[in-house]
Amino acid sequence: MKQYLLLIFCLTAFLNLGAQDYKKKPIISKVTATWCPNCGSWGWDYMEALKDEFNNGDAILLGVHHSGDLENPVSDWFAKNLKNSYQPQFFVNNGQISVGSNNWPGKVDEIRDMVDMVSGMDAASAFNFDVAYVDNDNTIQSSVNIAPLNKSEGDYYFAVYIYENNVVNFQSQQGSNAMHPFVLRDVISENYWGDSFTMGTSSMDFSFDLSNTNWNKDNVGLLAIMWEKEGNDYIVDNSISINNIGLLSSTKNILDANDFRIITENDVIEIITGQSDTYNVALFSTQGQMLQKTELNGRVQMNAQDLPTGLYVVLIENEKGQLSQRIFVK
Template sequence: MKGILLILLTSASLAANAQNVLVPNTHKTVVMKFTADWCSPCGTQAWDDFETLVGDSKNQSINAICIAVHNENSDFDAVKLDPSYTAYRPNLVNDQSGIPYFAVSNTIIDPSDVSKIEAAVATETATPADVNTGFLATWNSAGDEVTVNTKTTFFNTASGTYAVGVYMYEDNVFSPQQSRGTGIYPSESVYHHNVLRSPVSGSSVFGTPLTGSNFQTGTSIDNTVIIPKPVTSNQANITLYTITWKDNNGKWEVANANDAASFPAGINNAVGTDVVSGIYPNPATDKLVVALGQSIDRCTINLVDAMGKNVAELYNGQVNKHAIALQLQRPAGIPNGVYFMTINSNKGTQVMKVELR
């Protein structure tokens, strides 16, 4: 499944703020559903299975990033993948020509039982990771291009050929799907989740190779890529992620995957003791509960977008010393998307990621 991640890696220049990139010592893989909007079985059991897997990923019951890969023959540009749908197929351990089908890393898994896919993810991520790639993304003022600073860090001594790719998917893409909804295709649209985006035709599926083949514990490699936003996409619904690939006898396998962005430029995480123990629900719609891990005198809570812009002040005032949580209201006019919540209190500064839907 790995092969179909078709996003670009462009410049190899190092970014000035690469030191701000955090590399999580976690282990994730990638689940891909290969599909098309005109495909009838893609809108029935395979659709339901993918919805289950996306939910599993969001509540962290599986350690995976779940991606829907629509082929280039899909009827509608909103979901269509470009470049060619077949570009990734030589990388699959067991090739498959028909759709729908699922793959974990680069191995096709029997889609008849979603528990088999969940079990394959558990097997892939059962051991500690040797390497991961963190990233910090900054959109330009027009919102049509994102600069991504990456840092690849080896947690253990490793050898072999590695490459790093930066990709994006879009959630809540409103477009028709055969066998979905109550209407006759294509008269009715539905929301597609986690649709793979590939804004540049002809770019490498696997990103940029890392220089060298022997890596010591603690080795870090910085890189910078610039990715244009696909014309048909909504920036607020785009999530960036990285995949660190490892070559295994000519087949690229997912060594690790990461969708936890570092904090935007100008924001530093966890200065002082963590005051907030959690944000619930997350994703959220209209209300947010900020759980307090310790007592504070007062605080300000701001909502910051992916470009580091402060979009709303959620709270500014005293806090009862016996309070265990603060309930916040989503301000009117704030679009759906992924944000950062900055909590400034007398105990320090903390930043947490929150998704609004």
């Protein structure tokens, strides 16, 4: 078995790969507040529907708290940059979706159409996480490779943001233990909009000390955005995200993939091992949501009948190590 090194070899199991060909990866932002009744009623239901719709990773979901006890200076700036004026409001990149209590069920298809349209557009930038993990000192370490811009003009800024998924916190209409998805926490820069980016190929390194936070590092993810500045506004050119980087931080061994078979057919995910050990198995969406968990003793099956078609991540672990594998469910 191999040890985790600076290059986390299972990184791609959680990586949303969408920027390499200069095609845009859209961000769906929910501007919200914990005290807001509508944010916890129809706004909550709409966000849950969007999580199901984009479980395949076609878009990045983000919870932007511009007020309440999950607000922070970065989320406040982010909301203002989107021209937020009330809550809840939903945006695809910088474009607002007109949605309310009476029409939100029909707006899932509308936002799908908007995401598909944006995804077909060419971006000026293309980039990818090369490394992203939490080290033994509880510090995020990340490196991003950025291809040359394919536009000769423009004022561009690059930023890496930190979000935390499944934050347990009060939410009006949901109670004290609501589980907030993809909460924007901070930015790894002195500026909310990141740092100025010039034309050439670049590799940029980022680090952030988690020691002074109470965030669950296993649920922490990174969102990279290339902004194009137009006047005083910052417009999303492209983005990419990686979920659950704390799961990539362990000093545990990587289990040998040859010891496991994962079969997806007939609405069942079957995991088989010839090893005599007992393993914990968890199934995640590409957005980092844990969908199922079970134990593996030789052979186990997970029900895939109600899962939307798309990519998922199986995490297998015990006291000896862990292994993550991407699977496709039809």
